[in-house]
Structure formats: structure tokens, C-alpha cells
Amino acid sequence: MVPRTAAAALLTCAALLTATGCSSSFGGDKEKKQDTSAKQHLKVLIATSGDAETKAVKEAAAAYEKKSGNKVTVEAAKDMNQQLAQSFAGHKPPDVFYVNSDMFANYAKGGSLYAYGDKIKDADDFAEQLRSSFTYDDKLVCLPKDTSTLALAINTDLWKKAGLTEKDYPTSWEQLRKVAGKLTGDGVTGLVTSDEYQRLGVFLKQAGGWITDAGQTKMTADSAKNAEGLGFVKSLLKSGSMKYAKQVDTSWGGEAFGKGKAAMTIEGNWLTGAMKLDYPDVKYKVVQLPAGPAGKGTLAFSNCWGVAAESAHQSAAVDLVKYLSSGDQQLKFAEGFGVMPSRTSALAEYAKQEPDAKAWVDANAYAQGPVTIAGFDKVLSQFNTELQSLPTTDPKKILADLQRNGEQALAKGN
16 A cells, blocks of 8 residues: 555665665675575564554465465564665565565665566566566566555545536546536535645646656656646646645545545545545545546556565565465455555456446556656655645746756666
């Protein structure tokens, strides 16, 4: 699951490496002696979305213990990025751990990850855009553990109250503008979402733009298409029919939606679990995001199962990852805490089991993966900061700043 506030300021591995003066050649200059004993003890670190996810992973680990004879200890991190960075710097990393796509390139470039993709015979069963998110130097480094996309959630009671029907579900920007206006009033805002590129980026894609080229070797942020996308968002914000979650005293779009402050929100499939837990009485429908001038557009998110380059249990760790990423286990995770399988075959089965998730499932066909460039997390954090001022700032200025900052990051990485 992607964090509810993906732009939270976290210490990066690179920052801690600089602070501690450690080299970045983990597993390079020094090969970790591998444990070849029949029974091994594996340590797993996860960034959990809640009790349901922690329980599901621990149950899967227990099942693996019975199957393999190995012991597995699962720990839920309080601050995943910080704890991972500290463990890498101290040369005592967990054997298996979640790796967020925003941090993947930093860890891969630093040599902290063991690239095991060539040991997965059926790697092609994982969606291409997800595999590309976790590929570095043309090597599949780690397997995507699940997938999430963004769609439009609609409060059906507020929808009917505004005199709208299923025929009014928006399929274009102008239709979105129209229904957002109709839904706004009496303490309700038509559309509420987070003030970050991890949500607003859908409008860049729908306008035909994006932050980088497909190969992530060139910045494409400062373009007329991207300006059109942010310009449309700005027009909605200025009209009052769209607001950021913070503007309605909530922490994310799902909270605004659940509390009835938003008639619509742009969120991922993790919304399902949050609504069941916190707002079980709210009736809603999820549809695909409206198309823009260039067609449909949404974003894809994932973590991968990382294996430490300094682990003494790499073979056993890869065996555990194979078990955790199997089709059957991914479907159990989907049932347990709402994520969608990253395996194409398992996703097809999930779609049959969860018809209400159809919009999220179908969006995988055209979803844009995240930017995964070493050192780019700081660039995106600054972009998110500037997006907060979009209602009063020229989109072209925000994009020009993103272009400049991105080019500097690319230059450092080359």
C-alpha cells in the first residue's frame, strides 16, 4: 500500500550514508559468507498499512516456516526508510524487506540490494510496468509484491441528492468539472484529494505529459501538456469545486470522503479497507478516472520484496520471496488487506472475486509507473511542496522548477 501522505519527509539511505561516512559498496568489496545450513533464521521488515497487513504477512511467514523448516521473524517498522538506512549503514540489514518505489533506485545504486530477478523463472507473469519500476542497470532486482492504481470514488447518496444518475459518471474533464460543481455546497466539496504528485499526476498523464521520458533518462516536466494538466486542476481549485484534503481539515482524500466532506475523491484500492474499517455505512461507487485531452491516465504504485546484499541467507531469502509472491499467497494478501496482486494471472482471478474493484483492475492496462531515479525523492518532495501553492501559482513556474531540479538530479546520477 502506498502511504496516505506519500510526501512525508523521511531520512533517505543516501543521507544517512553521508552522515555515517560509510561506503556504498555493500556486498561489492566484501562478499557476505553464505549460511548453507539446512535450517536458517530469516528476519523480515515490513512497512505495514495496519493490523490486517501485519497479521496477513505473519500468517504467511508461519505457513512458510512449516513448509521449509526455516524460522521467520516479521517486524513491522515504525519508520521504514529510516530503519532500513540505519541497518544498511550498520551492516546488519534484515534479510527480506519492503522497498518503496520512491527509494528503490537509491538502495540499488548504493549496492544495498541483492539482484535475484534472474532466479525467478516466471518473472514475466509480473506486469511489465511493475517490473520496470524495480529494474536497475537492466537487471530485475526485486519482485513487486502487489499493485495499486488510482480511480474515482463517488459517494452515491450525495450523487443522488445532487440529482445525478449513473449516466452522469464523468468520462471527460469537462464532465468532471460539471459534476464537481453540482456536488459542491452545504459543507460538501465536489472533489477532494491530496496535494501531491502521487494524485495530481494523473492529470499530467491525461493531458499527454509526464515528468520524464519513458526511459527516465530525460526530463519532460516543462511542457505545454503538463501545464494544461496542472492548469485544469488549478481551475477546479479556484472555482471551489475541488479542494485539497488539508483544506477541509482532513489528512487524506479517503478521510474527507468517509466523513462526507467530499462527494468524490481520487484514491487507490487501499480505500476499500479504510472505508470498511472507519466508515462502513458510507455507500460509494468506484469508476475509472475521466479521460483528458490525450485519453485515459492513472498512476500505478507498488513495493517490492527486497533481499539484502549483505544477508548471509540469500538463497533462503529468495525462497521465502518466491513463496510470498506466489499467486495463491497474493490472493490471500488481497483478501486479507485489500491489495491487488502484481502477478497478471493472479490479478485476473482477483478481478473475478472482487467485481467492485473493476475500475482499479482495468486501470492497470494504462497506468504510469513512478519515477525511480537515484536521488529523485528530494526532487519530488520539492515538487509536492510547490503543488500546495498551485491555487495561486502559475503551473508553468512549478513545472520549470521541477524541470531544473530534475535535470540536476539526473546530472549527478550520470
